[in-house]
Amino acid sequence: METDQATAQSSCNIWVVAEHRDGELLEITLEMLGDARQLADKLRAQVEVLLLGHQVENLVARLGQHGADRVYLAQHPLLERYLSDLYLPVVAGLISRYSPGIIILPATANGQDLASRLAARTGAPLASDCVIFKPGPAGELEAVCPGFGDQIYVRLLLDGPLRIVTMRPGAAGVEKPKKSKTPEVVKIDPVLSPGRTRLVEYQPGDPRLIDLVEADRIVSGGRGVGGPEGFKIIEQLADLLGAAVGGTRVAVDNRWIPFERQVGQTGKTVAPRLYLAIGISGASHHIIGAKGSETIVAINSDPNAPIFKTAQLKVCADLHEVLPILVKKLEGLAGKSK
Ligand SMILES: Cc1cc2nc3c(=O)[nH]c(=O)nc-3n(C[C@H](O)[C@H](O)[C@H](O)COP(=O)(O)OP(=O)(O)OC[C@H]3O[C@@H](n4cnc5c(N)ncnc54)[C@H](O)[C@@H]3O)c2cc1C
Structure with missing residues (x-):
């Protein structure tokens, strides 16, 4: 009606x-x-x-x-x-x-x-x-x-x-x-009564694992992360930010992350509010899938990395030094808010 x-x-x-x-x-x-x-x-x-x-x-x-x-x-x-x-x-x-x-x-x-x-x-x-x-x-x-x-x-x-x-x-x-x-x-003013399908409970899924296309925040890693061990701190960071984990084709080809986590031309096109690119050079094949992000933050040790041309916030540093500090800060903030 x-x-x-x-x-x-x-x-x-x-x-x-x-x-x-x-x-x-x-x-x-x-x-x-x-x-x-x-x-x-x-x-x-x-x-x-x-x-x-x-x-x-x-x-x-x-x-x-x-x-x-x-x-x-x-x-x-x-x-x-x-x-x-x-x-x-x-x-x-x-x-x-x-x-x-x-x-x-x-x-x-x-x-x-x-x-x-x-x-x-x-x-x-x-x-x-x-x-x-x-x-x-x-x-x-x-x-x-x-x-x-x-x-x-x-x-x-x-x-x-x-x-x-x-x-x-x-x-x-x-x-x-x-x-x-x-x-x-x-x-x-719709006149509605419960249909044949009724919503009984709504439980948000693990943000780390939700489809990248739907994610509000994404923490992505590339070759610079160094291997599957390096992805552990990426996952920790994602947990703290309530973000999904993504990565480059290099990370997928090396089996550090599964294919459905790949961002880019042959992966997913994403549009989160925050895209954190860690150890990612910013090749066009990757950026094409991430350029719809509201804010891109890049951490890369190479001041000439192409990702810095796209990122709004640029951190030129060794990720192995920056990430533990970032995780510690976020853990501190999470502790305070409990
Ligand atoms: C047809 C085609 C389709 C493709 N599709 C895709 C796609 O869908 N998605 C995709 O991602 N790629 C795709 N690629 C591959 C793409 O061209 C790039 O090779 C790839 O994105 C590079 O991945 P990377 O940034 O992880 O690695 P690299 O280019 O090797 O960059 C690694 C970066 O890590 C930085 N780094 C290293 N060590 C540290 C450190 N300790 N601290 C901080 N920074 C560090 C380096 O400075 C470097 O910038 C495609 C290629 C082709 C030809």
């Missing part, structure tokens, strides 16, 4: 489905907004965000700063965490009422799940895990998606009144916020 007076529009407006966790927008939401804004400006369309959740109204201002013209705000205690049984009917109901032209979702576990269900429900074409999307030559939506572990890139043209894409986290980067914008808010 909608309580708003907004008129239904048949348009090619662009929708972004916001993803948030524990009261904060995921970076990918802001990345999607940046790309949606550019696309909307080319198509003379509006950028509209679907914000589903519980007590999430405080996120609206940030959505506006990043380009949202309008926010459909659906709040309900049952929407606190993503459940397809509950999110799908709310979003599908909004689609049939407001007829967007393009829907962009994050290529995260939840975004992919919702996107495929929406495509099945509406019959709309879907392109998954895109890194680029733009207007096609004859009014279609053009999407570029990597495949086979990024060994190939496919260019797809999506046609029809509704097109759905999911966007790879870290592919676009977050644009600087524009301070003045206040989006129009359309409040949706």
